[in-house]
Amino acid sequence: AQSVTQLDSHVSVSEGTPVLLRCNYSSSYSPSLFWYVQHPNKGLQLLLKYTSAATLVKGINGFEAEFKKSETSFHLTKPSAHMSDAAEYFCVVSVSNNNDMRFGAGTRLTVKP
Amino acid sequence: NAGVTQTPKFQVLKTGQSMTLQCAQDMNHEYMSWYRQDPGMGLRLIHYSVGAGITDQGEVPNGYNVSRSTTEDFPLRLLSAAPSQTSVYFCASSLLSGANVLTFGAGSRLTVL
Numbered sequence: 001a002q003s004v005t006q007l008d009s010h011v012s013v014s015e016g017t018p019v020l021l022r023c024n025y026s027s028s029y030s031p032s033l034f035w036y037v038q039h040p041n042k043g044l045q046l047l048l049k050y051t052s053a054a055t056l057v058k059g060i061n062g063f064e065a066e067f068k069k070s071e072t073s074f075h076l077t078k079p080s081a082h083m084s085d086a087a088e089y090f091c092v093v094s095v096s097n098n099n100d101m102r103f104g105a106g107t108r109l110t111v112k113p
Numbered sequence: 114n115a116g117v118t119q120t121p122k123f124q125v126l127k128t129g130q131s132m133t134l135q136c137a138q139d140m141n142h143e144y145m146s147w148y149r150q151d152p153g154m155g156l157r158l159i160h161y162s163v164g165a166g167i168t169d170q171g172e173v174p175n176g177y178n179v180s181r182s183t184t185e186d187f188p189l190r191l192l193s194a195a196p197s198q199t200s201v202y203f204c205a206s207s208l209l210s211g212a213n214v215l216t217f218g219a220g221s222r223l224t225v226l
Contacts, residue, residue: 009153034214043117043203043217044156090155100171101215103148103155 002027004093006104014112019063019078021107023091026072033074034092035065038106044090050074061085086111115139119204119218126194126225134189134221136204142216144207145187146171147179149200150220156203162187194225 007022025031035047048059055067061084065076074091091104120135138145146161158171162181176198178190187206191198202221207213 006155036215043219044205044215045217046214049214100158100161101146102172103157105153105155 002093002102004091004102004104006091006107008107010108012110013081015083016080019081021076021089023074024072025093027093032094035076036090038088081111083111117204117206117216117218119221123222130194131192134202136187137185138206142206142208146205147189148203151200196225199225
């Protein structure tokens with residue numbers, strides 16, 4: 001079975017500085033990987049997804065993630081944080097022949113003025 | 114285009130009561146699923162369905178029942194509520210299972226006293 005570990009439960013950055021949210025995965029098959037964002041009291045929204053095409057994936061709102069098979073990682077980055085980026089972020093792994101999508105525990109991003 | 118609609122948004126139950134959380138989607142999605150979200154644990158899959166008449170268990174199915182009589186609807190039933198079922202519940206759907214993007218409902222907050 002696949003699983004995902006988000007290495008930080010909380011990340012705090014200043015506005016205008018880079019963001020790094022870390023995710024490691026475990027999967028017996030070639031995985032599909034996703035990042036979702038959840039703003040307070042809202043549902044989840046897709047940021048980006050990797051499905052075995054380019055290893056560097058660009059998403060919405062300036063976010064991107066790089067799939068590194070050798071490190072089993074899929075870290076999320078953004079060059080410059082904005083106040084509106086404050087939210088909870090979830091890394092998700094799915095196997096193409098499996099209907100079971102597994103979520104990480106989430107990373108809460110705080111952006112300081 | 115309503116997307117995924119969950120009702121009710123809030124519910125308080127007493128231990129032992131039963132209730133049904135409703136989920137409907139108008140996107141003709143084959144795949145539908147229910148997750149529960151608890152602090153520090155991310156989203157955990159309860160049950161899922163890959164089409165009308167087909168359901169299967171996820172990671173935490175105990176205490177919950179589902180059915181899928183139509184493509185549009187996927188209700189989640191709590192037969193005898195327990196305090197451990199206090200959580201926020203999300204319904205999600207996608208065109209196909211596996212690597213496709215999930216569309217989430219706004220969530221249903223359930224408290225069991």
